[in-house]
Amino acid sequence: MSESNPIKALLADVPFMVIDGALATELEALGCDLNDALWSARLLTQAPEKIRQVHQAYFEAGADCAITASYQATVPGFMQAGLTAEEARALIQLSVTLAQQARDAVWQPGQTDRPKPLVAASVGPYGAYLADGSEYRGGYDLDRAGLVEFHRERFELLLAAGADLLAAETLPSLEEALAITDLLAEHPGAQAWITFSAKDGQHISDGTPIEECAAALANRPGVAAIGVNCTALPHIESLIQAIRRQCDLPVLVYPNSGEVYDPVTKTWHPAQCDHTAADLSGLAQGGEHWLAAGASGIGGCCRTTPEDIQALAEWRRSRQLA
Secondary structure (H helix, E strand, C coil): CCCCCHHHHHHCCCCCEEECCCHHHHHHHCCCCCCCCCHHHHHHHHCHHHHHHHHHHHHHHCCCEEECCCCCCCHHHHHHCCCCHHHHHHHHHHHHHHHHHHHHHHCCCCCCCCCCCEEEEEECCHHHHHCCCHHHCCCCCCCHHHHHHHHHHHHHHHHHCCCCEEEEEEECCHHHHHHHHHHHHHCCCCCEEEEECECCCCEECCCCEHHHHHHHHCCCCCEEEEEEECCCHHHHHHHHHHHHCCCCCCEEEECCCCCEEECCCCEEECCCCCCCHHHHCCHHHHHHHHHHHCCCEECCCCCCCHHHHHHHHHHHHHHHHC
16 A cells, blocks of 8 residues: 555545445445344345445446445454354455445546546444444443554455555544554554544534544544544534644545434434525535535435435536536
8 A cells, every 4th residue: 555645646636535425325225134233244245246336336426435345344243243254354355346346347547537536445433343323422441452453453454455545434532543543553554534423513422522633633644534424414514624723634524414313213314403405405515615614525424325426526527617
């Protein structure tokens, strides 16, 4: 993996990076049942071709970056589901291969109408492995050293699989982000973006101010970008502004669609907020505010679709032509 920041390299060719949208939402639309502790990672063993199909749909929609299906994929998680450690390791690396295959089906060497899209290997938080919702709370039973050891094997497997960078995403605590930077320091040349889940416009999920997180990560080796994901649309603009006050790294945001998840009934409901639909109903609509606030990359998380990403890519194209 190159020591150069792949996001900054891509941003030399485009005004902002278009990140893909929800993987699980599209897999469910294809008829996949994801009601499982492994979530979309279960499809790595049961229907890998559908994961590749969704990645390709996002690349065709105009995404500059795909996030792999490894968010909830861990060796212990797969072993609890009955696989061997070797099978688990192979599936984690398969997640990168599937995204690379999808990219190769859409982008060809020498193509000049768009930069080569990136493959970002998802590193979900410890709470995602626990599958108890704690990626939105923090407060783990592991300290920083324990988190380093939890993440180490998947981290190294994904690097070895050839991803362009890692996507350490939906992190609820600064402690877990710092554990990721400890691993980056052990692997010179490795690059990762770090995005947090946030509970409001100023604080990540465990209550730590986002400014504190940005300041702590700003000069850590291997941190390619900082941002937020899996967060409600109304919070995004102020979170970007807070991060930007503390660092000059690219700021990435890929919020949820605006719907609200009920963990008790495991269902989604329309958002209840004071913002108008014209202001915040979609990624392209919010994009103007987010770019003005200092965002360098925009995409979608839960309940977003290739149609959302296509609208975002088309909006970027219209801005370039204006």
